[in-house]
Amino acid sequence: MSQKLTSLIENLLTTDSSLSFDPKQLSRFMLGTEGLTYFEKKQRNILAIIRLTQSHEIKALLDLANHCATDEELAFSLYPISTGNNWGYGTSQPAGTAKNIILLDLGLLTDIKDFDSELGLVTIEPGVTQQQLCDYLQLHNHDYMVPVTGAGPDCSILANALERGYGITPYTDHFAAVNSIQGYWANGTPYQSAVNELDASDDKFVDKTFKWGLGPYLEGLFTQSNLGIVSQITIRLAKKKADFTSFFIQMDDDELLEQAVPLIRQVLQDYEGIVGSINLMDQRRLLSMFAKNPKGNDTHQVMANQDIAKLAKQLQAPNWTIVGSIYGSVGVVKAVKKEINRIFKQLPCKRIYSNSLIIVVANKVIKYIPSFLVNRVPPLSVAVEQLDSFNKGKEIMLGKPNKVALKLAYWRHKETVGFDKNKLSPG
Numbered sequence: 001m002s003q004k005l006t007s008l009i010e011n012l013l014t015t016d017s018s019l020s021f022d023p024k025q026l027s028r029f030m031l032g033t034e035g036l037t038y039f040e041k042k043q044r045n046i047l048a049i050i051r052l053t054q055s056h057e058i059k060a061l062l063d064l065a066n067h068c069a070t071d072e073e074l075a076f077s078l079y080p081i082s083t084g085n086n087w088g089y090g091t092s093q094p095a096g097t098a099k100n101i102i103l104l105d106l107g108l109l110t111d112i113k114d115f116d117s118e119l120g121l122v123t124i125e126p127g128v129t130q131q132q133l134c135d136y137l138q139l140h141n142h143d144y145m146v147p148v149t150g151a152g153p154d155c156s157i158l159a160n161a162l163e164r165g166y167g168i169t170p171y172t173d174h175f176a177a178v179n180s181i182q183g184y185w186a187n188g189t190p191y192q193s194a195v196n197e198l199d200a201s202d203d204k205f206v207d208k209t210f211k212w213g214l215g216p217y218l219e220g221l222f223t224q225s226n227l228g229i230v231s232q233i234t235i236r237l238a239k240k241k242a243d244f245t246s247f248f249i250q251m252d253d254d255e256l257l258e259q260a261v262p263l264i265r266q267v268l269q270d271y272e273g274i275v276g277s278i279n280l281m282d283q284r285r286l287l288s289m290f291a292k293n294p295k296g297n298d299t300h301q302v303m304a305n306q307d308i309a310k311l312a313k314q315l316q317a318p319n320w321t322i323v324g325s326i327y328g329s330v331g332v333v334k335a336v337k338k339e340i341n342r343i344f345k346q347l348p349c350k351r352i353y354s355n356s357l358i359i360v361v362a363n364k365v366i367k368y369i370p371s372f373l374v375n376r377v378p379p380l381s382v383a384v385e386q387l388d389s390f391n392k393g394k395e396i397m398l399g400k401p402n403k404v405a406l407k408l409a410y411w412r413h414k415e416t417v418g419f420d421k422n423k424l425s426p427g
């Protein structure tokens, strides 16, 4: 990067923001989970990384990029990341292969700017993670759920919404829950909705409550596009309900899938708004969370059906697992649980509910079993691990982030055995 461009950028950054070309730092952001490095034509490059501490610097940088665009020596592009954990979809690597891309890290913009406790509307900057929002809600005793995803505590809420991410709390479609966006188009023009401009109140309350605004809906252009950079969003959070149970329906016969899918659809249609979402998992998906890869962790080999059958027998993993959640008052949860039981009774399957006596008792008993015994008796350690994952799955459905799903990304990782499962980070 030229000295001239370096000074131009440094001159517009505030004291706590930084520009770095340190190869060690840059290489950390080139660690994708997608294997792009194996393809010559797909190699990504970054010139430098800028870490911002003030959101107004976004505009100054976009203006500079536009100003330099026609100068061969100075031209550069900006690729924004919020937390850069877009695992499986690029991680923090730029979407394009140009050689003059500067990564714009917005992860230090972590202000929770406003919270309306009556309506559950929260206004956040790009770097606010699932864990930070969770801590904030807990600290202030706000009974709302974080829109968590399987990607876990260290991921940005804003970036996941812009990616049109999906979760298993009641507001499953994360972009649908975005009521208002502020940011900048690529040419540096600031964006706020027409309602925001008309709204004379200090807190821009109308804008934050009314997703569709006036005239053509432009905010969708910010999603999965890199047409602009978003500096803050306001999202609706789902309120915690008085009661909850998750359900796990296990089927031991592949042939039952065809009959199960219409039943899942029926539950989602009949209990819309009460049953959050339903996950349908096959045996491979389940085993990758509990089993050790018998081919060895560094081997890129698809598992044969016999391997799967052997592992499934050892770990008592069903062919298909249907996982869902019921939210509501005590009476509603009880009634819908009964209905789901009735609907699935027509199939030979096992139905487990997180509020059933067996799970409640198992959780109590397991606390008293000494860990040396758990480690020495394999069936016991499997049972403990499965119960732990079951409980963590329940936490996610209740809007509390954790890393339980990240193990999925480590099935073929050579060092997977030694990893602390609470510190996983696939990138």
Ligand SMILES: Cc1cc2nc3c(=O)[nH]c(=O)nc-3n(C[C@H](O)[C@H](O)[C@H](O)COP(=O)(O)OP(=O)(O)OC[C@H]3O[C@@H](n4cnc5c(N)ncnc54)[C@H](O)[C@@H]3O)c2cc1C
Binding pocket: 079, 080, 081, 082, 083, 084, 085, 086, 087, 088, 090, 091, 092, 106, 126, 148, 149, 150, 151, 155, 156, 157, 158, 159, 160, 162, 163, 164, 165, 166, 167, 222, 226, 228, 229, 230, 231, 405, 406, 407, 408, 409, 426
């Ligand atoms: C095991 C596992 C489970 C997962 N589970 C889920 C899941 O349940 N649901 C789900 O949706 N995803 C899931 N993911 C995918 C992904 O990891 C998440 O969506 C993650 O939240 C995205 O990373 P991020 O939030 O750090 O976004 P970033 O990497 O920061 O950004 C994502 C994209 O948005 C753009 N962007 C970021 N910030 C801005 C901004 N301010 N303005 C404009 N554009 C911006 C970036 O350029 C990038 O293209 C999972 C991944 C793994 C490995």
